[in-house]
Amino acid sequence: MKSRLGAFLSALLVAGCGWSGADAATESGGGTIEYWLWDSAQQPGYQKCADAFAQQNPGLSVHISQYGWDVYWSKLTAGFIADTAPDVFTDHLAKFAQFVDLGVLRPLDQLGPTGDINDGDYQEGLAELWKGQDGKRYGSPKDWDTIAMFYNPAALRSAGVDPATLKDLTWNPTDGGTFEKTVAHLTVDVNGVRGDEPGFDKNNISQYGIGSDGSGGGGWGQTQWSNFAGSAGWQVTDKNPWGTRFNLDQPAFQDTLSWYFGLERKGYMPSFAEIGGNNPVGPDKQIQSGLAAMAFDGSWKISTFTGLTDTSGQKLAIGIAPTPIGPTGKRASMFNGLADSVTKLSKQPENAAKWVKFMSGEECQNIIGESGVVFPARPAGTDKAIAFNRDERKLDVTPFTDQVKDKTTFLFPVTSNAADITALLQPRMDAVYIGDAPVSSLTTVNDQLNNLFKVAQ
Amino acid sequence: MEAIKRKDDTRLALMFIAPALVGFLIFMVWPTLRGIYLSFTKFNLLTPPEFNGLDNYVRMVQDPVFWNALKVTIYYVVINIVVQTVLALGIAVMMQRLTRRTWLRGIVLTPYLVSNVVAALIFLWILDYQLGIGNRVIELIGLDRVAFLADGAWVIPTVALINVWRHVGYTALLIFAGLQTIPETLYEAGRTDGASELTMFRRITLPLLRPILALVLIITVVGSFQVFDTVAVTTRGGPVDSSRVLQYYIYDMAFGRFQFGYASAMSVALLVVLIVITFLQYRLTRAEQSDLA
Known part of the structure; x- marks a missing residue:
């Protein structure tokens, strides 16, 4: 009897382990970078970036998940607690300080690929916003909005x-x-x-x-x-x-x-x-x-x-x-602007940083600009977005961009x-x-x- | 021989109890104890908890939003339970006295098969100020549109009634089960004496139903105090704090503001409130005794 009870209990335990084991396997899955964003309108553009990234980095690929704004943040919080957070996620200025305080973000300066991000490459003031009170960089600028x-x-x-x-x-x-x-x-x-x-x-x-x-x-x-x-x-x-x-x-x-x-x-x-x-x-x-x-x-x-x-x-x-x-x-x-952050939970921070660097780079920002959904953080990407709206949508978006040009914005x-x-x-x-x-x-x-x-x- | 048999029974009984007991210990007792411990700490889930004594409880006593949440929750429970129990009793008696058709009895239960979130979403659309069919009907009658889920005076009654709609069938079924235990002979005797349906309801049904009603009340009141999903879907605690029920405030404190220590303290407070209320209900309704014997 006793042994049967023991067998039953150990079966329970094994079942428990098997479950968490399977979960862990998918999470660290070799070379696949998990990336989260909340805006469904931006997903096609970033999928194009992900495809280009995978082509240039053999062995690496990016898996994008999109969740609506409200769900996004609760899922992310739960992910930090349950160790199921993505490698990289789209971050918001209203939220990132909290995450820095909670110690769940990895400083980008300490990672090889993102160590040399240059503030001057982006629209004025954007990159500085993503530095914590400790002076470290926690987000790599991807777009801006007015x-x-x-x-x-x-x-x-x-x-x-x-x-x-x-x-x-x-x-x-x-x-x-x-x-x-x-x-x-x-x-x-x-x-x-x-x-x-x-x-x-x-x-x-x-x-x-x-x-x-x-x-x-x-x-x-x-x-x-x-x-x-x-x-x-x-x-x-x-x-x-x-x-x-x-x-x-x-x-x-x-x-x-x-x-x-x-x-x-x-x-x-x-x-x-x-x-x-x-x-x-x-x-x-x-x-x-x-x-x-x-x-x-x-x-x-x-x-x-x-x-x-x-x-x-x-x-x-x-x-x-x-x-x-x-x-x-x-x-x-x-x-305001969005940026990409790397989580402390990422098992492949260097790969994650590579993807972050790619998204804030010239090539991806131009792809995003040409998809006409947001204004990319780089001036060249912004110009592409203005041109797209003018030519494809017959829409003058300078009421948004002039605020930056005329320096009438506040952060x-x-x-x-x-x-x-x-x-x-x-x-x-x-x-x-x-x-x-x-x-x-x-x-x-x-x-x-x-x-x-x-x-x- | 008999002694051995008894010993075997104990082992067998343990075997049968084990799955439930293990679940009870892991999923009920342990989290409760841990929650009580966390209520004495400052804890954000990601860094280790720091013991801070009674700080959370002192803060709770001084927190006007907490007291408002308790008030709002009680307001909700009163509307929800009174309307639900009266309706459920009516439906149960009608099921018992007027129809024997299974499908008709089954229909009463259908809202309960819809999940809380779906029910809340459907009513959110029906009651929408601009486009809801509910407000269209109200306008057709010639009345002014009502912002059921956006007007401070309306939100709690509205949420309470949405949950009545969903739970009344289930509650009616529980009461109906209680009605089945009342011997038909009593009603026959009543009819012989020329008692009306109403008199029989007052003199036979209600007194004999008391233990079941007590059980139903205890279950539904405890459930009602824990209202969360309907509020989360329809109003998110607003407008201002008019639907910020306790469970929603606790949830927001924990998962929105990362203050798990304080959230745990409020959960303990809710636990105490529920224990007291359940105890009182149990004693006042004499739930453990039946008049049928």
Whole structure:
């Protein structure tokens, strides 16, 4: 009896070992580099890069896995814990500091192939963003993005607004300037009355002048209010990257937000509930469905917007205009970029670094540029992307690229404690958008954010 | 002879118990003990835990989001359990008294066969403010559209009712099983005495169903307190904190913010709350005694 029980238990144990053994085998699989990204639109381009990489490096190949944004980060976290993380993954500025703190990224300077990455090869400021507080490089720049205003030319035409005038729009926190006037004029209620006409019913709107991408609590208002706050001369932190004091208590910020969310109170912008709360319908869908005439969004969405169709299945015409000029007399856009990081768990860090180096190199960046989905980090790749949009899509994307050329960008705020910041800020920003809390309540949040760094130090 | 036999039985019994016992120890007892240990540490999963005494518990007592989460969870449980139990009882009695068709009884269970996530997704679409068919119907009736899953006042009732829809059939089936144990002769006697269906329900069905109802309540309340997936799919705790139920807050703290120590402390708090509530329910409903004997 005893031996049978023992046999049973050992069978259990063997079964357990067999399972983990099989798992380990696939993971270290000879010469196959596991690579993860979240944007399905970019996968075909990087597959081309992977094919070229495999051709030039006999014995090595790249296996690409794509997961949606939300799943991506939880899967990655779980992967770090369960030792199933990929060799290389697409990293985001809002996340990488946390991973550095957790000690799961390998410094690229210490790996042969990526040891000689040159900051000067990329658009100005991009490469520096990926250095940790320890001065080591944790990401190799692959692309960059800015913000602009997408619009539906048909909606502008029926309102008698000339698209050419959009680039001269100005805004200020007092009366909203010509930007607010245009947005009001583009807003139409269910009776066909425009937002700047008498008898306008702000509670029953059929088309909003400007769409909404939520409260912006999760990414410093990147596609919501960041361009306004930036063109009012405001910065999120005392210094960037690695700021430790926050500026959410400053009047420049709170005035901007009062005005921005005021657009919703006036009926010019959809409410939190109307866009679907925490499961929001994106700006692209808002323009497609006719809910909004214009909407701010990032350059990574160009191919999404140009792929939209109307109700009859015809391709929807789309235009792009730059962000409006603010109180500082300049326009502004957040400047953000993605990079590739090598994980500490990788069993083949040198091979992984080779692939990272390849993706940030001339050849792959040109392939990406020609696929027209994002702007590659290298200037030559960026030019290829501009040309692709001009020739293939008949689309002028200079509202995005001019921000870089004219140096009107500001960098995405890079800080540690990013997960805690989002957890504190998101609900509070939502409350302001909904109207449950005044903008001044963000002063309390600012104290909480500052305390976060006191505790951590 | 008999002594030997008994000895053999013990071994055999151990053999049969072993798989369950091993599973219980590995997957229940050990994680619970480890969770309690982790609640006294600062732990981010990737670096070794550091003992920090009662820090997590002190923080929990001072954390307004935690207390709000507890309040929101209780609000959810009350709506969910009251509506679900009343409906389930009604359905069970109808299954017992009005129909004997198996397929009709089977249909009641179908929502339970749909996974929580799928059910939540379907309702997310039905109740969508812009495109949902639910809001279309409301508009056709002549009422204003409702942002069921994006309006702070509506989210918890909505999520609670989505879960009622999914679980009511299963709960009804459990109660139905209890109804089957009530001897038909009692109803015959009742009819002979000229009692109406309603009187029989109040005087015969309810009292004799008490032990089963108690069991059903204990199971469903414990399950209800652990609501997570529906919230994760439909509202992610929002708007603001109006649907940030305890389990979702714990999950976000652990896997979103890497604070496993604090998340463990809140899990222990939930465990204590559930133990107390279960104990009270058990005592108040006298679940261990039946009036049928």
